[in-house]
Amino acid sequence: MAGEVLLFGFWGSPFSRRVEMALKLKGIKYKYIDEDFSNKSPSLLKYNPIHKKVPVFVHNGKHLAESLVILEYIDETWKDHPILPKDPYERANARFWAKFIDEKYLSAIWKSCTCEEKEREKAVEETSELLQFLENELKEQRYFGGETIGLVDIAANIIGYWLEIFEEAFGVELLRKEKFPKLCNWANEFVSISAIKENIPPRDKLIAFLRNRFGVGKASK
Structure with missing residues (x-):
């Protein structure tokens, strides 16, 4: 169009x-x-x-x-290369997961990375529980959308790329391969697609931005 x-x-x-x-x-x-x-x-x-x-x-x-x-x-x-399923139930399910990611995951990840040390263990545990939902939802599929990238995959870019950045910037471990093998494989597959790879910010630049903005590693006065 x-x-x-x-x-x-x-x-x-x-x-x-x-x-x-x-x-x-x-x-x-x-x-x-x-x-x-x-x-x-x-x-x-x-x-x-x-x-x-x-x-x-x-x-x-x-x-x-x-x-x-x-x-x-x-x-x-634009109808070519649809990112939402045609089937009404599958469309509704994709909307549910995309909304769930926005409502739950970013705040949980952020809390795990930025909370006080005494609260961190609980925050990490809560984030792990959320990540397990996505691990289970992947089933044996290549992507959340099946064999092609769909709405949920795009919504989950926070986990597919940004989560690893947050982990390195703040020194927290959340997405462990031994615990979430499907999710880790999905993330690697997701960022290898050219349309995705071309639209993620440079890793080092993003880590430096986060550390600078939130004072990570700076000595307190």
């Missing part, structure tokens, strides 16, 4: 990277605008006045916010 496609994002955001992954998988041409969180552009504030966050997706002047909403719009607008 013709028309101007704009994406306002942030280079280190797993949420704006989700949208780029979908656009790349579907072969959609788009213009990317990287935002500076300390000096947000007038366009971002115009298109997303409620949350003032990325990603913001603009197609022919019409704008959308929230990555999962954007992914569904893209899939319904």
Whole structure:
């Protein structure tokens, strides 16, 4: 479908990277605008006045916010290489897992990485319980979407790439291969796909950004 496609994002955001992954998988041409969180552009504030966050997706002047909403719009607008199943039950199930990832996983991972030492063991245990749900959901499939990457795989990019970054940046171990073999294999497979590999930020740059932003390794005064 013709028309101007704009994406306002942030280079280190797993949420704006989700949208780029979908656009790349579907072969959609788009213009990317990287935002500076300390000096947000007038366009971002115009298109997303409620949350003032990325990603913001603009197609022919019409704008959308929230990555999962954007992914569904893209899939319904550009039919090639679908990321949502055709079967109604499977579609509903994919939506459930994508929403579950957003509501539960990032906050749990973040807590495991940034909480006080005395709370860390419990936080890591809670995150492990969540990761086990995804380990079980993979069953014997190559991806959560079966043989091709789908909505849940893209939503789970937080686990497929960013989790390992968080682990290294904050010195926490969460995704152990002996405990989560299917999830680890899925993550390796996921990031090896060219459309995904092209849309993940440089590892060293992201680790340095996180450590600098949250003062990891800096001596206290």
